[in-house]
Amino acid sequence: MTKLMQRIVTAVTLIVVLLLVFFTLPPAAAIGVLGVFVLIAAWEWGGFLMLESIGIRLAYVAIVACLMVAVVWLIPDRMPLLPLLWVSLCWWIVAFVWVTRYPTAIRRDVGALCGMLVIVPAWAGIVALLTVGERGAQYVLFVLAIVWAADIGAYFFGRRLGHTKLAPQVSPGKTWEGLLGGLVTAALAAIGGALWFGLSPLLLMSIGLCVGAISVVGDLTVSMFKRNAGLKDSGNLFPGHGGVLDRVDSVTAAVPLFVLVFVGLGLFAH
Numbered sequence: 001m002t003k004l005m006q007r008i009v010t011a012v013t014l015i016v017v018l019l020l021v022f023f024t025l026p027p028a029a030a031i032g033v034l035g036v037f038v039l040i041a042a043w044e045w046g047g048f049l050m051l052e053s054i055g056i057r058l059a060y061v062a063i064v065a066c067l068m069v070a071v072v073w074l075i076p077d078r079m080p081l082l083p084l085l086w087v088s089l090c091w092w093i094v095a096f097v098w099v100t101r102y103p104t105a106i107r108r109d110v111g112a113l114c115g116m117l118v119i120v121p122a123w124a125g126i127v128a129l130l131t132v133g134e135r136g137a138q139y140v141l142f143v144l145a146i147v148w149a150a151d152i153g154a155y156f157f158g159r160r161l162g163h164t165k166l167a168p169q170v171s172p173g174k175t176w177e178g179l180l181g182g183l184v185t186a187a188l189a190a191i192g193g194a195l196w197f198g199l200s201p202l203l204l205m206s207i208g209l210c211v212g213a214i215s216v217v218g219d220l221t222v223s224m225f226k227r228n229a230g231l232k233d234s235g236n237l238f239p240g241h242g243g244v245l246d247r248v249d250s251v252t253a254a255v256p257l258f259v260l261v262f263v264g265l266g267l268f269a270h
Helices: 003-024 027-048 054-074 077-099 108-130 133-163 176-197 201-229 244-264
Strands: 165-167 171-175
Touching: 003 027, 003 133, 003 165, 003 171, 027 054, 027 108, 027 133, 027 201, 054 077, 054 108, 077 108, 077 201, 077 244, 108 133, 108 201, 108 244, 133 171, 133 201, 133 244, 165 176, 165 201, 171 176, 171 201, 176 201, 201 244
Parallel strands: none
Antiparallel strands: 165 171
């Protein structure tokens, strides 16, 4: 099997598994399954920190797990999560500036905190979405569709038209042309979601552009930490795709912003 075919088979399998988790399991069970993958992501982030022992790495995962439990404890009322989502937005703005200035030294304690800022708000956003009435799973699929559309658009536009490097020190393969193409496809996916949810296409297109743009920051940020640790992939769980963080790097930035905007504008009430 070629590497491309391996990637396609793995991607299709992951999509099928996600659909089964979101649409066949009760929300509590879906949250539990996704929580396992989030903890794997925390373990992989520990690899970015180049921790000396398995015990210390497990301790880091335990701290993230405690924060995840705290999030689930707060989730019955989405309002207490808004400060966390605002902190997340501020973090991704800082991360964007950081990416533009890389290479820079990353202290281990700073990297550990950054991992929590990447993982925990994204977990909070997913939990919030899954607990939004009967359409929770649809909202999760919607934000994932925007991110996937941005990734696919960036890949094909970048291959055909890409010339100007976006962040050569962090991810040499990404181009500004690919970014613009990804934003176009993200906007189109958002318009499709607007028709499905009965919301304003213009409003959802704007949200899709913002979510698509910040998803790229998530991708570049995880790439920056991998490069700092001298790693090509975060793990090897998925054949041809690497680890969990390799698959959800864009999602970690996109989900908190998506939830923040939808809660702020009261769009979940529709």
